[in-house]
Amino acid sequence: MTDVRSTETPDADQAATWWRHAVVYQIYPRSFADADGDGLGDIPGILSRVDYLASLGIDAVWLSPFYPSALADGGYDVANYRNVDPRLGTLDDFDALVAALHARGIKVIVDIVPNHTSDEHEWFEEALAAGRGSAARERYIFREGKGPDGSEPPTDWLSVFGGPAWQQVEDGQWYFHHFAKEQPDLNWDNPEVREDFLKTLRFWSDRGVDGFRIDVAHMLTKDLTEPLPTREELALLPIDGNHPITDRDDVHEIYAEWRALFDSYDPPRTAVAEAWVPSHRVPRYASPESLGQAFNFDLLEADFDAAQFRRIVSDNLALAAESGSSSTWVLSNHDVVRHPTRYGLPPAPADSTSPTRHGGDWLINGGDEAQLDRPGGLRRAKAATLFLLALPGSAYLYQGEELGLHEVADIPEEERQDPTFFRTGGAEIGRDGCRVPLPWTASGPSLGFGSSGAHLPQPGWFRDVAVELQDADPASTLSLYRRALALRHELQTAEQLEWIDTGRDDVLWFRRPNGWQVVTNFGTDPFDLPADVEVVLSSDGGDRVVPGEATVWIAPAR
Template identity: 75%
Template sequence: MTSAAPATHSPQADTAEWWRQAVVYQIYPRSFADANGDGLGDIAGVTSRVDYLDRLSINAVWLSPFYPSELADGGYDVADYRDVDPRLGTLEDFDTMVSTLHARDIKVVVDIVPNHSSDQHAWFQAALAAGPGSPERERYIFREGKGPDGAEPPTDWIAAFGGPAWTRVPDGQWYLHHFAPEQPDFNWDHPEVREDFLTTLRFWSDRGVDGFRIDVAHMLTKDLTEPLPSKDELALIPQDGNHPTLDRDDVHDIYAEWRAVFNEYDPPRTAVAEAWVDRSRVPLYARPESLGQSFNFDLLLADFDAGQFREVVTDNLELAARSGSSSTWVLSNHDVVRHPTRYGLPRPERLENGRPAERHGQAWLRSGGTEALDRRGGRRRGNAATLFLLGLPGSAYLYQGEELGLHEVAEIEPGRRQDPTFFRTEGEEIGRDGCRVPLPWRAEGASLGFGNGHAAPHLPQPAWMAAEAVERQEVDPASTLSLYRRALALRAQWQTGEELEWLETGREDVLRFRRPNGWQVVTNFSGEPYPLEGETIALSSAGPTASDGVVAPESTVWIAPPDDQGA
């Protein structure tokens, strides 16, 4: 097997369309690196690890929320959209981080959370103080309750984190929150709400931010004309653009305004939508006149299965072509069980809609990780899936720690958990803390190198994490980190075009495709080896000692473009 090329960045890094084929590394700031040793990751911690990020050959980092927050939902309850949480640093720290990343040709994407604010936001506090019927309350969604004394909520809707979607305030009115009670929904019919977010987009763009990830982009606008439907009636309403609360056509009026702001800059600022919508409506968010790109989560929801992977890729490339955008590929993020763990668990029964019944591994998490988990097999399949994904046209989103092959952390005591899902479902849904545990940088120390002090990390690191530390993997050519570094460096050289060509393999459990420059990707989803026909393997997820001429079971190999044979 030939050696991999040295680390490099994509030649498209300085173009206006850098995002089309970018590798974006998601950082959950509170769990990435702790520069001041207080147990909580911070902005200076990100800056301290820029050398590490540079060696990954990524094109951009995406920062999950770092704004002032009471952390009712891991920072997605924002108290001030134009500042940095004092526990994470200052605006000056943010500016230093941006300039340091830019000096390495790494772009910066930040999370925008427009559906709701924190209940500590100045506007919401003003709304509470002003009382019913006030202009301050019009920025949010307040309603009178039902019943003779208004003691019943306006509807029986259930919030995404469990429990009622309405909370009553002392003067008797109720406010809507699709997530936690600490996250009141904005009223996007209000012109001040719209104008304030335009100000926020300009604020961060002026500080050098290159793009934005839009949280629950499909939920902003709502039609709450009386009478409001019940939760059962709401579930039956088609999501075709006219649903009362989800994926309404009028949300794109907002994004047209945002696009005008993005285009004020040179190069234009980018955006990607987190929009859980019907596949036929994804192109609406990815159009150039709207946000320009939209996540697809279909690979994240798929089993490690050749048929499912091929269907997902074919469908999403077609959707990208329809919108004129490029596709996005993701296997893990801050909201789901890490993919090596998903692939190491027994396959779940599938629902009628094709999605796995336990796609987030909740049964395994509820057991505290005591049910069977094939750790080695899960990582083997995870690495194979990663090389498959990185060979696809479009942008790839990586989640911090996946380059270490980290598994989900199940062993978190209830008293240490933070996710509101756990508390609002009384533990029925364990939540997302297990993928947000701070990273292990060293094999020893109070926080495995996450912090430079003696403070315990804000979420506990299990003992097994020490073996996965960066310092150990950096010196191991067979480690997952070494695989990611080689793969990302080669991808930066070879990635080209928006197309792929499926090639016949003679087996249903083996996928093979070719990119326009001749780069080939072959993934063996089975437990039996797959022979090649004399091609030289440039990279294998099975490790640097994998044999030429064969694709090992549950692995992916890359075959170099003809012009790079022997690279």
Template identity: 75%
Template sequence: MTTAAPSVQTRELSDAPDWWRQAVVYQVYPRSFADTDGDGLGDIKGITSRVPYLAELGVDAIWLSPFYPSDLADGGYDVADYRDVDPKLGTLADMDELIAQLHAHGIRIVVDIVPNHTSDKHVWFQEALAAGRGSAARERYIFREGTGVDGAEPPTDWESLFGGSAWERVDDGQWYLHNFDVSQPDLNWDNREVRDDFLTTLRFWSDRGVDGFRIDVAHMLTKDLTEPLPSRAQLEALPFDGTHPLIDRDDVHEVYAEWREVFNSYDPPRTAVAEAWVHPSRVPLYASAESLGQAFNFDLLEADFDPAQFRRIVADNLALAAESGSSTTWVLSNHDVVRHATRYGLPDAERGADGRPTRKHGNEWLLSGGETPVLDTARGERRARAAATFVLGLPGSAYLYQGEELGLHEVAEIPDADRQDPTFFRSPGIDQGRDGCRVPLPWTAEGSAFGFGAKGAHLPQPAWFSAYAVDRQDGDPASTLSLYRRALDLRHELQTDEQLQWIDAGRDDVVAFERPNGWTVVTNFGTESAPLPAGEVLLSSAELTGDALPAETTVWLRRS
């Protein structure tokens, strides 16, 4: 059973320093959220115009993906100025108004910080190019001489995460390191000026009212580039134990200890969450109170809709959170992965001996233009609703990605000429990139760009978006939007602490746990119905009939 959404109730903005521990945080990808000036790009005023929608949804905070000046070589993660707003998206005054409106509606704001690299248009990099070898300007980045005849070969055979060489040669013959796109030169975090400048940036946004920061690739800042540099094969043979030259080094936490001093100088303290793709045993280092304070748990992004996988992931990550003293985070979708409504409607991922997918789940489907393997749309949506209802019942923070509350699928049918993601251009025929989850939202079933903007959208929206539009779901008690609204409303009522007690459901395909106040969450991961446990039904991801819990359904109960 689902019920109609409650009326908008603006919550007071709490001064509690631990507001983030149980928060529901909604990720806004600004260029695809709402466009007010008709240029096809979402903008800051567009987000402000939708604050009442976010308040009615019931989120505690938004995470705002990069909105800084950028050439969009990597969706805004190529930052040209960390203390300004891209003129295509608005102004600092617009940002101040957004923060004020969010706070007035009881919603906090977390912004993206991208510290591993800048844009090649950043004033520092332009100075480095002009200044030449041996200059102080080049010491802010990682420049090296090449190898081979006249230094015409890169310093090493390292590969960029976006494909191709990790080195790019400049006009005077030196090479700079870019672990991501060629337009994203890596910073040198051994440089005191780099460290001090980011402390200034953290204070700049904190002084403007930003409540926290999401740290992009938090595990990659510090590097040991002592000569001779290792080969790619040598790098791959090294352990990831805090001593690797490029990834997850222990000394990165010296940087974050300085950041923590800045965060704690505010009342309430500013928060941070690390995007750190590291071995699970290393996660507590980032989530400790002395470092960033919380770290993303991405395990569900790589999981099938499978009871054993879900239960193991929950147990493992609650244990890691207890080790660090933090709370964990639950993420089903974000701007970097195929939307979970689609993942769950495709065959389960092929997995290696370590249990991890052997390739990006859903990439084969994207490469075929959405034709093979066949997507079971209804099943994907049913499972997505069940998974979201399961996750929202867990202790810890829940991170929602814009559009998941509408049940949106990945958009496969994007013509190559319209694609924007550098991973597509650097690996043609291998990876379709991330554009399919970044298509602008449908606000209305009719009208220009489905209500996103007056003159189209920067990525093409498919005709089937009409069925998922906000105005079509609004007021429909059976819609995915109504399910999310009701779940978040109940969560605020029921979520009192971070305890969880597993319940033996009597069968392997049903996972159940109890939270305080007699709140019980039961998910049937199987393909056949199961007995519905006793208790008052508070919420169900699918319609209930009789005493059965349908296949691929989650129910919230209050113990009688």
């Protein structure tokens, strides 16, 4: 048996540490609910659904970007960090939403996108107008090109979304964009950039925001001192704190300033880092001197496999103890193929390193149903979800997973929006399939999303999983989530976990300190339980047995 313990003290101030065990529900605002009928989800739409959110039993809502944006990257190209996109509402609407969520005991987390702005941000427009050598251009990363006339980019680096990572402007200089060309990277060596983001964090904190999710938190600081490496050389450089463009140690100087600001509030504002870094580098972001918590994406990248799940849990609880934080657990979000579909497809190749590409061939080929075990994928997804929700730490849920939504594959090319699809010529299908607007009703022009159409097409099978159909069905996925989240408050105590030997490689059993036990059968043969246990929740039936590909929760002995 293995006992994994954290450094948390039992008398920790709950007001300051609510995030350690929180269930956070991610809302992608443009696809959640549309109040004004323009086909785009908005803040009033979310406000109209706060009772639904409360009925789930979540602790917090994380709002993906709702700021003014040209939507070159789904809102992650921010034109103004201290306002609401007028298509999504107003600051008054935002304040009303925060008040309504707080009235129901739900915290509010907002997305901060500090690596880059939109090319429509006033700073970037000023930089283009000001020209070479100006203070305005020093807020971004501008360089002269190569070649006798400067017509070649400074390096041969590629953007994450495909194509070159440099874009030439009218006067001949080039600017760096790690993502789309509409997302110029900021220069975090510039004190003006640092001060402006502190102003942004104060702005939202003063409006009652409880915490922040930091987009690509590992990429802000860069060292682009000449000579710059080639693309091949860059790929071979170690991630050791001195890499030119990722996971540099000096990024934590920024987060130390942010932490001081967060801690100036009572209770302190929280933060969680989206940091795609090697595991041993994660504690730096999760330390109390830095952001305080960091996403753990390991389960999101794993197959439905007992050995992988056990190793990931043990490793990440140890990392959380090292940082003094709590772990985070996530199976789906706005950037990856939804987990019922991932689990319904053959396992990803051993050399696959990106969850966005798990199922990529299936999506590119039009979502061939012959390759997808749709019922099996949902069955495994529910089992994995109950396993995740029973773990110590916080859990992040993505809108629609409580309905058992699969990925939407059949989106016509002319209706796609993700820049990845267009910049790779369709070689990478992109993330539109997990961002399709939710089905609230089984009928209507957009299945209850709004009074007209939806900005991404909803498939016909969405009707069968609509909220109104699942709401009163005790056997629905929605009902399972609600029961699990209600029970989770009893299950979550100290951050400890004890593994129990099952005699089978495909069955995991663990016990929490207060006596709750969880058994997950990753295999297909049923697993017998002792006669004296009380199963209070099961992902797929079962009382004295755990069916194949299922999870059960066992209550403490009375």
